[in-house]
Amino acid sequence: MIKFMGATDTGKMRQQNQDAFICRRVGENAGYAIVCDGMGGENAGEVASATACQLIEKFFHRDVNENMTEAAVKAVIFSAISAANAKVYSMAKENPDYHGMGTTLVLAVVIGQNMHIVNIGDSRIYMVEKKAVKQLTRDHTLVQNMIDRGEISEEEAINHPKKHYITRAIGVGDTLDIDYQMYELKKESIVLLCSDGLSNYLRLEKLPEQLKSCVHKNSIQELIDFANDQGGSDNITAVMLYRK
Numbered sequence: 365m366i367k368f369m370g371a372t373d374t375g376k377m378r379q380q381n382q383d384a385f386i387c388r389r390v391g392e393n394a395g396y397a398i399v400c401d402g403m404g405g406e407n408a409g410e411v412a413s414a415t416a417c418q419l420i421e422k423f424f425h426r427d428v429n430e431n432m433t434e435a436a437v438k439a440v441i442f443s444a445i446s447a448a449n450a451k452v453y454s455m456a457k458e459n460p461d462y463h464g465m466g467t468t469l470v471l472a473v474v475i476g477q478n479m480h481i482v483n484i485g486d487s488r489i490y491m492v493e494k495k496a497v498k499q500l501t502r503d504h505t506l507v508q509n510m511i512d513r514g515e516i517s518e519e520e521a522i523n524h525p526k527k528h529y530i531t532r533a534i535g536v537g538d539t540l541d542i543d544y545q546m547y548e549l550k551k552e553s554i555v556l557l558c559s560d561g562l563s564n565y566l567r568l569e570k571l572p573e574q575l576k577s578c579v580h581k582n583s584i585q586e587l588i589d590f591a592n593d594q595g596g597s598d599n600i601t602a603v604m605l606y607r608k
Contacts, residue, residue, distance in 0.1 A: 366395045366474055369578070370603035373588045375561055376596030382409035383559050383601040384417040384467075394430040396421075396473045397603045401487050401559040403533065404465030408456075412467040415455065416448040416534050420471065423447065428473060437473055437480050438544060445469070445482065445534070445542055452535025466533035470501060470557045472605060479549040482542055485533045488563045490556045491547065492575050497568045500545065504532035528560070554579065554606045561598035562591045578604060 368387035374380065382402035389395035400417045402409030423444035428437075448469075456462045468485025481489055483501035491498050502508065506529035510516045532541060549555070554575045558566075578584050584602050591600040 365389075365392050365608050366605060367608040368395055368397055368603065368605050369582070369584045370397065370399075370601070371584045371588050372599065372601040373592065373596075375598050375600050376592055378599055380407070380410060381599045382413055383561070383599040384410075384413040385557075385601050385603055386417055386421045387603045387605070388421075388425070390428050391430045394428060394432075394473075394475050395605070396424045396428055396471065397557050397605055398424075398469070398471045399487055399557045399559060399601050399603055400534075401468040401485065401561075401599065401601070402465065403467065403530070404456075404462065408462045408465035409467070411455070411462060412452050412465040412535050415452050416467050416469060419448045419451055420444040420469075424473070428475075430475065432475050434478065434480075434546065437475055437478075441471070441473060441480060441482060441544065442542060445484075445540070449534045449540045450538070453538055456535055464536075466535040468530065468559070469534055472555060472557060474549055474605065477548055479547045479555065481545050481547065484540070484542065485530050486528070487557070487559045490558075490566075490568075490571065492554045492556070492572045493550060493552050495572050497571050499568075500547065502543070504543075505530055549605075549607065551607050554604060556587075557603045557605075558587075559599060559601040561596075561600035562587060562602050564598070565591050565594040575604065579606060
């Protein structure tokens with residue numbers, strides 16, 4: 365059986381939570397998780413993340429089921445994201461208060477043994493198997509591009525002044541490139557989807573122990589508390605999925 369759990373928190377430094385998430389099981393062996401981290405002034409970031417999250421979930425709630433083929437899952441994911449991008453982009457164009465708004469996105473759709481994932485922006489997905497940790501997503505940021513070109517090291521990127529310059533987001537253009545991948549979800553796998561309010565504080569060598577503790581407690585609150593204890597400088601959202 366697939367198990368999901370998630371939580372979000374404003375953090376210690378922000379007045380408003382511009383993150384949004386949804387996770388839901390569909391039968392015993394299927395389900396989905398969505399995490400969005402909005403950006404924009406006043407309420408715009410909150411509107412962008414909530415709009416994208418809810419619209420994608422509308423597609424998934426209608427179409428995701430345990431008997432889907434790989435091609436069908438991918439088609440639903442791309443249709444849902446394209447619709448969300450068009451909606452947020454349209455709202456930003458039509459309402460001056462929403463100009464420039466957008467949102468990052470990570471999502472996972474699990475059908476049986478297969479996990480289909482997408483990332484847009486700098487929210488992340490990690491997979492833990494025993495003590496091994498793998499970041500499944502690649503950030504769409506200016507700093508990541510600099511790392512890829514060999515201009516800076518990953519250590520230099522941690523405190524780089526342009527660390528949060530995002531190069532891809534939902535709602536900022538009328539077209540959108542979508543990074544899609546598929547992985548096997550093994551019995552021992554634990555998957556974490558999170559906004560940068562958590563990933564900025566993570567130490568990968570400690571992540572297996574943290575996630576296993578959450579599984580044992582049947583609560584993800586430990587990760588939220590951890591980010592707040594480290595400073596809570598941003599909104600914090602985390603969703604875990606695993607087989608039980």
